[in-house]
Amino acid sequence: MKKTFFCIDAHTCGNPVRLVAGGGPLLQGQSMMERRLHFLAEYDWIRKGLMFEPRGHDMMSGSILYSPVDPANDMGVLYIETSGCLPMCGHGTIGTVTIAVEEGLIVPKQAGKLRLETPAGLVLIEYAQEGKKVTSVKLTNVKSFLAAEDITVECPDLGTLSMDVAYGGNFYAIIDPQPNFKGLEHYSAGQLISWSRILRQRINDHYTFVHPEDKNINGLSHVQWTGSVLDSLSTARNAVFYGDKAIDRSPCGTGTSARMAQWYAKGKLKKGDRFVHESIIGSKFIGTIEDEVPNAFGDGKPAIVPGIEGWAMVTGYNTIIIDDDDPYAHGFQV
Ligand code: PYC
Numbered sequence: 520m521k522k523t524f525f526c527i528d529a530h531t532c533g534n535p536v537r538l539v540a541g542g543g544p545l546l547q548g549q550s551m552m553e554r555r556l557h558f559l560a561e562y563d564w565i566r567k568g569l570m571f572e573p574r575g576h577d578m579m580s581g582s583i584l585y586s587p588v589d590p591a592n593d594m595g596v597l598y599i600e601t602s603g604c605l606p607m608c609g610h611g612t613i614g615t616v617t618i619a620v621e622e623g624l625i626v627p628k629q630a631g632k633l634r635l636e637t638p639a640g641l642v643l644i645e646y647a648q649e650g651k652k653v654t655s656v657k658l659t660n661v662k663s664f665l666a667a668e669d670i671t672v673e674c675p676d677l678g679t680l681s682m683d684v685a686y687g688g689n690f691y692a693i694i695d696p697q698p699n700f701k702g703l704e705h706y707s708a709g710q711l712i713s714w715s716r717i718l719r720q721r722i723n724d725h726y727t728f729v730h731p732e733d734k735n736i737n738g739l740s741h742v743q744w745t746g747s748v749l750d751s752l753s754t755a756r757n758a759v760f761y762g763d764k765a766i767d768r769s770p771c772g773t774g775t776s777a778r779m780a781q782w783y784a785k786g787k788l789k790k791g792d793r794f795v796h797e798s799i800i801g802s803k804f805i806g807t808i809e810d811e812v813p814n815a816f817g818d819g820k821p822a823i824v825p826g827i828e829g830w831a832m833v834t835g836y837n838t839i840i841i842d843d844d845d846p847y848a849h850g851f852q853v
Contacts, residue, residue: 521842524569526581527622529614531831532802533768536614537569537581539599540624550588551595552638552735555604558597564849566599568841571850577601577764580608582615584624585636592634592641594625601762601852606736607639607661607688609772609804609827616644617653617831637661639688639736657828663687663776664814664822665784666728672721674699674714685784687776687825690728690739691759692718702746703758708766708799715742715760731815743774749801756797763852769829770796770804776825779806783823804829 525541544562546554558566570579578601585595596615598608605611616633619625627633633644635658643659667684672692674680678699682692696702703711722739730736742760749756757778759771767774775796782788794806807826814822841848 521840524565524839524841526569526837526839527618527833528835528837529618529831529833531610531614531617531769532798532804532829533800534610535579535581536611536618536831537575537579537837538615538618539569539581539583540622543583543597546585546597548588550638551585551597551636552606552733554585554595555597555606555638556735559604565841566604567849569839570599570601571852573847574839574841574850575601577762578766578768580611582608582611584615584619587634587636589636592636593627594619594633595636597638601765602740604638605689605740605773607637607642607773609658609660609688609775610767610769610829612637612642612644612658612772613656613827613829614831616646616656618833620646620648620653621651621833639733653831655828655830657826658772659809660772660776660825660827661688662812662815662822663780663825664816664820665781666690667726670722670726672718672725674718676710677714680718683781684722684726684728684739685777685781686728686730687778687780688773689741689777691741691743691774691777692722692739693743693745693778693781695745700744703744703756703799704746708758711744711758712760712764712766715744716763718742719760741771741774743771743778745778748797750797753795753797753803755794758799766799768798768800769802770798772804772827772829775804775806775827779808779825780823783808783811784821
């Protein structure tokens with residue numbers, strides 16, 4: 520049997536977004552998280568086929584659009600990535616909104632605004648347009664918070680590293696420059712990737728991270744290395760590891776949210792500040808603190824509602840076939 524998927528490809532500040540506009544499965548569930556669980560149980564072959572080689576690559580990331588569960592909202596989004604189905608993806612959201620609006624896949628209830636259901640929760644969107652072109656997308660993300668401080672983990676080659684863990688839609692280990700780590704600019708992407716894989720495993724072997732409001736969001740999935748900025752007007756720079764072999768080419772929306780929550784908890788950032796975040800290739804997101812709220816642990820510590828603004832460009836239309844006769848129908852990784 521052959522299955523055909525009508526995809527529109529884009530990139531958000533350099534990182535790929537493949538939106539499945541036709542061919543995605545019908546999903547059951549009373550929330551995007553429930554629909555995500557249904558997809559993972561029955562249709563994960565679609566993610567693997569569209570994200571991994573030979574149809575995708577190590578950094579491939581995408582989404583499938585659904586009608587919203589709550590009719591007050593505009594759409595539901597399922598994120599598909601080489602890493603699995605993330606609860607939330609910032610660069611994926613910016614790309615998905617840009618494609619959906621430019622290509623007429625959605626009709627917003629209110630001009631320039633959208634209410635998006637994601638597995639991690641409701642995400643509000645404001646976008647700007649020049650003619651048909653979407654020139655920027657700002658998302659107001661889910662509540663983000665610092666989850667752990669100063670945990671230490673042994674890293675091959677580097678030795679003991681100290682790091683914080685923060686949540687911004689996914690759980691991130693954030694590794695700042697310190698005696699055993701000089702900053703991301705001193706190492707190759709290949710080195711950061713191989714250390715990240717081992718660190719993520721070691722962290723998950725020794726620590727448990729579960730979202731206090733949804734146990735389906737659990738485990739540390741990303742490692743965020745930080746370093747010096749390329750542009751003196753930027754606030755900070757990162758290199759975010761995801762999947763098994765990827766470094767985000769964008770500054771990573773959920774990673775930027777996590778890092779702003781970390782800075783906020785440490786008194787380095789306050790409501791009203793602009794947080795200009797650079798990626799490994801120098802592309803930028805503008806972060807803001809939209810609100811200060813109690814975190815969901817009930818421990819009296821604060822959390823933030825982050826705003827993340829960026830841009831995306833559509834790169835092409837892509838009709839992709841997954842043929843059961845193909846030995847690589849469900850992709851491969853080397
Ligand atoms: O932008 O949130 C993000 C993201 C997650 C993984 C890759 N990008």
